[in-house]
Amino acid sequence: MSGDVSQREWQRPEAKVRKERIYEYVLLGCATLTVAITIGIIFTLFSDAVYFFQEYAGLLEGSTADAVREFVAGKEWVPTIEPYSYGLLPLLSGTIVITVAAAAVALPCGLGAAIYLSEYARPTTRAYLKPALEVLAGVPTIVYGYFALAYVTPFLDRFLDLSTFNALSASIMMGIMIIPMVSSISEDAMSAVPDSLRAAGYGLGATKFDVSTRVVVPAAFSGIVSSFILAFSRAIGETMIVTVAAGQNPKMLILDPTRLDENLYDSVQTITSAMVQAAGSDTAGGTPVFWSMFALGLALFVVTFVMNVIADVIQRRYREAY
Template sequence: MSTESTSADLTRSSRGQATKERLYQMLLFGCAALTVFVTAGIIVTLSLDAAAFFEDVSISSFLTGTEWESSHGQFGVWPLVTGTLTVTAVSAMVAIPIGTAAAVYLSEYASERMRAVLKPALEILAGIPTVVYGYLALVYLTPWLQAIGLDLTLFNTLSASIMVGIMIIPMVSSLSEDAMSAVPDDLRQAGYGLGATKFEVSTGIVIPAAISGIFASYILALSRAIGETMIVVMAMGMQARMFDPTDPFGHLFQSGETMTSAMVHAVTSDATGGTPEFYSMFAIGLTLFAITFAMNLLSNRITARYEEEYE
């Protein structure tokens, strides 16, 4: 009887394998380092050019001023910040309820066949160019809102905010649905076993269990809304207005300006390089970067704080 083994030799050369693993490690490290390098490069570039702006305009007047008229030397950023936050808040009122409800339906109610149709259809919204959303807001949404009795100007904050909210619905619904689908079925079955209805299981078990992912989707979607440019440029206008808490609807019904549209205005205006008006876009960009960075940091903190671990 032969004593030779008939099993296949599944071992590899340890030396060759170690070389490949080092190459893979170097390649992956390079990709990770590239993302950090790009982020650091953006911060350094914005900071250097913003420093040139702050040589002519004091930081205190920039951060506390309530008038923005770059052509007249007024560089108070608060009208731009309040315009940006107004658009973000109204878009959140549109996207969060609709997106969350769509995510609950896709995760808990829709059949596999229906989910295969509806989820890609929702995600198509994310692929539509934002200039198309801006055109729809200006040509169709604003006249429709005027027809139902709202006293809107041609360029107004409300139309732009609603359209930004529609644009970020796919981000809320898709990420929230992924978080809900990751909840183990054992939790659902336990709820059904105790006599809970599907709605009670959805709202009382699934949503609380997936709350970290749902909140993360909200923060990421709102970060996207803050950085939106074309919709607000086309539908909102470029007239910076300070938010008046005593007349919030008046602010919504009139034109306004966000931080991103102010940057576009600085680039497309007649301002030449080296002037405070030109360098103002870097100061605005640095402020916008700080806001979005803080929101993403908040998202990470919320995710880590409320993340559920299942075995």
């Protein structure tokens, strides 16, 4: 009997070791799967984009390098009407206009909400207000798009001369959509600031507003900037709001200070909207219009990747360890 007990005690650790190895392999498989999916997406975008540039070079009667140059620096996007033109700059201009305008809405509102939640709100208020604010992130983006088209545009048209599809309404709704991202990440960064810094500010006679804006916000600077850049990346990749509310009019950004309002009042087309148009067009799957979707996807991936790298660099550079 004692021999059986000692044998079971000896076997139990071995069984735990095998179980832990199984857990390790399962978790390693999950990590490997995510990396493999990412690599597969990048490879697919790159390979199909290369095929598009080869097809576009045939239309231009030039080399693949000429096609890449025309795509990156081209100022016209006319994918379905001869003479075909696949210039990225008009779509990039529309993306920049809507993203910057959305940031002008989301960044001050999100940061203000984060300061209130972190420094002013009582614990019970924060417990209800923060989840309610984050509900905005769960609203389907197509709902935002139709809301902008059906309600925001008619309201703004009472005061401004807007097109039915315009960048302003889409920017406002996109800004509202990314407010939770800015406020949540910024509030987490400010909540991580130690209370000793706040106490030192109060000890010097500073008011709550002074402590919030001159002590807490600078101390949480890296997290706040990271939230800003991640919100930018989210806005750049948004699809349904701009497809429904901004229209499909690829146009270059107007840099004349006296005509800046035309950038927002008229219809524009973003990179994501052009991808939707290419995917849903009547053209066959083997045409340059179809393959241009992958070139646009590659360009969008590069832009968002650069934004995320910048956010990571800033976070590492200015992060404070407490």
